[in-house]
Amino acid sequence: MAASLARGEGIEAAELAIRAGLTRLGRGVLEDLLAADTGHRGPRAECGSGHQARFVSYRDKTVDTVPGRVTLTRAWYHCQACGHGLAPKDAGLGVAGQTMSPGLARMSARAGAAVPFAPGAGLAGELAGIELTGRRPGRHAEAGGMAAAAAIQAQAAAITARTLVPLPPPGPLPDKLYIAIDGTGVPMIAAETEGRDGKGDDGKARTRQVKLCCAFTQATVDKDSYPIRDPGSSAYLATFAPAARFGTPMAAGARRRGAGHIRQLVFLGDGAHWIWNLAGQHFPEATQIVDLYHAREHLHDLARLLAFMPGDHHQDWLTTRLGELHAGNIGAIVSAARTFPLAGHKAGELDTAPGYFENNAHRMRYQHFRSLGLFTGSGTVEAGCKAVAGQRLKLSGMHWSVPGATGILTLRCQEASGRWEQIWPQAHNQTGAA
């Protein structure tokens, strides 16, 4: 090492060699620590199903840990009644049924949530000298995320049943709590979309819709009266479950953000019925607002559908309507649209485009909402949702299973919500017991 430094090769070789040496040393220390307890609990031990298992012998188990692969020798018991064996020591170490230590599983899940598994393994190797190979780290991350999803679901059910009452958020209460809801498609393996209609060339589905929710608070507006999202207040939630099953975790998440204590509750959505149904069911007192950006998109679509309009007029027409939308004058948009016939649509669909504006008119009083200092667009939130789902699950060539995508999305949502520390131990305890 000294020779390479003296040759002027820089300290890279030395620093890497030192880390490798420390890791080797650490592995030895860990193995010694693990050897201190033989795991012998007497001639008989609880099997976990109410029987007494009999001590058989000492057996080896290899476990991958942060400083590398270690072998632990521990007492092995066999239960006659269950017909299976167990090592009581494994449960205490958190490695029952696992070949990865809790620390390594946590790092592996964190890497797998952030980036695709192959580059994730490369990063862990480069940055921490941790070896993650094969498909196991990916499966671990997915399983950890699924366990986290189950823990969140259980917590949500307890909050709904009021057996668990979340404390109000610390500090002075913000004035407004927003719940922004959106959906986005995640590319799936064929088995997950079988028999589902979709937008593919052959009319078959290639994606499944994941429902995304972001709850965040707003205490103030800036000097130009634009609302400001409280930094660090966003809590994300994602699920492939049908809308009805989305309601419980959504409402629980909102309560954890202070829904029971905050004066003004606002739902932001793209105008889809299921969103308003959920809002009405769980928080009927909340103000409902159609996300302005989605409304604008619908207005562009509507303009394209209007026939017999020459090019120049078309642009003027759209500009005028966008102004009316900004002001929340939905009546003007609808009557302007109804003076033109719609092109290229079946008679039954003629009403749906203007109908979107008619049905949501009370959710598009943008001037009024602005005067109250409210957000009218979920743009930043949507960017957050897109980042949570899109930047990891919608990369080219990716195809997911529903459980796998649920696991990774759950981990990403917890990370983005700053709740990794709360949810990971629970998730790990659940996988550890399996």
Ligand SMILES: [Zn+2]
């Ligand atoms: Zn048993």
